[in-house]
Amino acid sequence: MTDSISEKPSQSPEASVGLDEFRIAGHTFESRLILGSGKYDSFEVMRESFEVAETQCVTIAVRRERLHDSSGRNILDFVDPKRFVLLPNTAGCYDADTAVRCAKMGREILRGLENPGADWVKLEVLGDSRSLLPDPIELLKATETLVGQGFQVLCYSSDDPIVARRLKDAGATSVMPAGSPIGSGLGVINRNSLQIILEDLKQGDPDYPVIIDAGVGTASDVAVAMELGFDAVLLNTAVARADAPVRMAEAMKHGVKAGRLAYQSGRIPMSRYASASSPEVGVISKRNQ
């Protein structure tokens, strides 16, 4: 008896050879790994991690300029805005109005830098500082407002399939459910809901980008997310706080590639029982029932 738990992707075998580009919000990336720029011990380690990970898209936050501290080092000296597409976030916002203001300020800064990331935003509207899970109602409100103002909105969302659908319906460019809480390192803990989200959002719209954002602890988590069929993974803490961030960045790069290839290859169905790899005819021993 075959107990088929996970479905195969619909692509035909060996179909996609060559470039496997990731298209989102008018950008085309070869890398499906988006890295955050927070929590690194130094800008130097951050820069090297981005280098090794071969990421092309980096998230950044908008914060008050410090009034009386001119240590002078700015993150832009280490993340060349001519080379990386910057994805400004609204991290730390707990209501729609503040998130919208934050998004507009991010856009204004990136326009000044002539960075192609100016018109998009990673929209975070948090509901609670302990779980850092999104407030779905404020998130939807902010999405509607920002879409109305011409933003490409990438929504950091919970793993609720209904919320995900509502965000897409509101015009979100991408829905980005958390694998688990931000910075928790728990990995992908609710596969079933995430698979429902993928099925729902991609039904009749297979190129709609759905990204796992948050929760990754290690490279296998990234591979799992990609195997499920997510288009990309966004992570920060798992690299920045690893003992060896640069090496972990390399691991994440391979994790994304391995998971993506596996997804495209169509995995075998799961079965409760074994299926011998060696021929069953011509066996010299007596069969043991």
Add this chain to the structure above:
Amino acid sequence: MRKAFAGVFPFKKRIAFNVIDVTINGKKQACDKGLTIVELLDSLGMNSRAIAVEINQQLQPRDTHCLVEVNDGDILEIVTLVGGG
């Protein structure tokens, strides 16, 4: 206008007329009356490409910074980019 000394100074040192009260990034400050956003940023040493300015929760587009004057009681947010996920 005392352009030569134009700028922002600690709230407590506020001296009489030609000076207004503003709140910059949550902190009360005094500054010369009639300063434009650009002049204010200059006096704070913040006039870089990588900032955005809000006055009373309204974004002030960069190309208006040399025209818009800061008024008494204004609440300013001056933000930049930092590392984040």
